[in-house]
Amino acid sequence: MVKVGKWIAKHRVLMLIIGFLLIIPSVIGMAKTRVNYDLLSYLPEHLETVKGQDILVDEYGMGAFSMVVVENMDMKDVQKLEDQFSEVPHVKDVLWYDDVADISLPVEMIPKDLKEAFFKGDATMMLVLFDNTTSSDDAMDAVGQMRKLANDQCFISGMTGVVTDIKNLALKELPVYVVIAALLSLVVLELTSGSFVVPILFLISIGLAILYNLGSNIFLGETSYITKALTAVLQLGVTMDYSIFLLNSYEENKKRFPGEKERAMGHAISNTFKSVAGSSVTTVAGFVALCVMTFALGRDLGIVMAKGVLIGVICCVTVLPSLVLVFDKPIEKTKHKLLLSNMDKPSAFITKHYKVWIVVFLVLLFPAIYGNNHTKIYYNIADSLPSTLDSNVANAELKKDFDMSNIHMVMLDRMDAKQKSKIFDEIDSVKGVKWTISMNSLIGPAVPDSMIPNDIKDMLQSDDSELAFVCSEYESATEEVNTQIASIDKIVKSYDKNAMVIGEAPLMKDLEDVTNVDLVNVNALSIAAIFIIIMIIFKSISLPIILVAVIEFAIMVNMAIPFYQGTSLPFVASIVIGAIQLGATVDYAILMTTRYQKERQRGRDKMEAISIAHKTSMPSIISSGLSFFAATFGVACYSQVEMIGSICTLLARGAIISMVVVILILPAMFMIFDKVICKTSIGFLGGKK
Secondary structure, eight states, X not given: OXXXXXXXXXXXHHHHHHHXXXXXXHHHHHHHSEEEOOGGGGSXXXXXXXXXXXXXXXXXXXXXXXXXXXXXXXXXXXXXXXHHHHTSTTEEEEEOGGGTSOTXXXXXXXOHHHHHHHEETTEEEEEEEESSBTTXXXXXXXXXXXXXXXXXXXXXXXXXXXXHHHHHHHHHHHHHHHHHHHHHHHHHXXXXXXXXXXXXXXXXXXXXXXXXXXXXXXXXXXXXXXXXXXXXXXXXXXXXXXXXXXXXXXXXXXHHXXXXXXXXXXXXXXXXXXXXXXXXXXXXXXXXXXXXXXXXXXXXXXXXXXXXXXXXXXHHTTHHHHHHHHTHHHHHHTBOOOTTSOOHHHHHHHHHTHHHHHHHHHHHHHHHHHHHHHOEEXXXXXXXXXXXXXXXXXXXXXXXXXXXXXXXEEEEEOOOHHHHHHHHHHHHTSXXXXXXXXXXXXXXTTSOGGGSOHHHHHHHBOXXXXXXXXXXXXXXXXXXXXXXXXXXXXXXXXXXXXXXXXXXXXXXHHHHHHHHHHHHHHHHHXXXXXXXXXXXXXXXXXXXXXXXXXXXXXXXXXXXXXXXXXXXXXXXXXXXXXXXXXXXXXXXXXXXXXXXXXXXXXXXXXXXXXXXXXXXXXXXXXXXXXXXHHHHHHHHHHOSOXXXXXXXXXXXXXXXXXXXXXXXXXXXXXXXXXXXXXXXXXXXXTTOO
């Protein structure tokens, strides 16, 4: 690696030319990678609800729908609006009162079920059906055009509206995330590094790595908006350590080889690659653990972030050394005193009072475990958006005017009218069901098949099956609606084993079931993977237990805080935070442990070895922790999308908690378990007494 390092140092201009030329394919790749704004589309394909969505598109040419509430408008104007909506590209059908009766017929004279479905006071509701899936560009474009046609009296709700709002909000916020993360990281680096120029070079190098990572996502076809939003922020926070390590190594080697900068950089690249390759494995393992999730968002985020760490390592030993050598003179001219240059006094205080930190650990352990296990999780995606957005305003109007929140779809095999009447009578009696609309309710059970109007038939009937809409007063992702869905499913399957209950609420019920299992699996795998890596690095049984326990304690403290604050977390945050915080911050513990092992191998006693390891590691741990905090904290404060904001809040807080826990608790653990560590680790004392 020294030879490779020297070659990179010698050909630094060539490395920079290649580095900047790679921006072109990266930008093209970014532009051609589709962004998916619908989290429900990441549910596994074997689920009945997901299969039902596919059947809807294949057999009915319908993939999504929106409930449109119109207030204080004349019937003729509502009919005109319905006609305008019908002409919007990718709107398949609009179901309203005039599909079953002439608008000249007084509302009082229509059947009770239809009256409840379409009218309430001065408000009326129509059901707009789209010819593509919820998150498709076609359906979102259709909602956008419908919003332009609608006025202040018209409110368009439904999952496609929610996804459209997420897209509009994310497109506006994403560029700002990068700027905030970069500026705050720059401030921290300017305070903790020894030169004013170095932090700018760090950000250029990491910025290029982020571009390469986002551009290479083209092979995935598409990525989630959450992945795209977090990639830059996480990559900046996680890979900053590598840049700091390279510069520190370069400064040390310049003292070894005075006047031979290329040679010093060659050795620095070699040292950095060896150290960073080892420490990055734990970070990659944390992200790879996300790939085992059956909820495919985990795989999306895991692949992109693991790839980002590897690209970050490569840029750290190619682009960054070239930048440092090219700008060596400005670096020297802008040197200043290090803010964290001397940690002897605080380190001595911490190591001297190690018993206090163990008591703090034991006192906080049980509240942390309890809070972590009882933090409330929510699954309703609309709840993660501001209440002022069009979709949430429309949902609120729907609830206010019609006392409804959801429409489920029931798909049944074709059967005789009597059986269907029985099924829908039973469904109507389920708690929280407002009404059902089916062929029976629209046309009547006595009308022969040949007499049914074609537009109604196309909307609700295929060659093999028939559709019905079930209105629910319960919101998605609540215990009430989940119980209701289970009851409806039981009823329809008692008559037809192939029957399906599909729609937004059934999908969110499956989302809850799937992600609850994923949460356990991801945490178990990430802990196991990092445990094995640490065991191999240190040839020890006790050290992986101590290191993982310390970081897991930090994670539990972090996750317990929302419980004691009385707030709930979006499901995505609860799943990914454990793996990411473990993978990203276990490096702090590994850094201190490596130095502790080195000093014990040199023959130093327990107290001296721990003291040296602690005071030499503290500046790097604080600098790294603050950089990670800075990269995520600003985004957490700015983002209006709670899915992203809550993850960044947890990461920012987790970086600080992990940093504090490693600095205070880990040396205390070494003090207490030194004998155990020495006996359960191969060659820990290096053969010296």
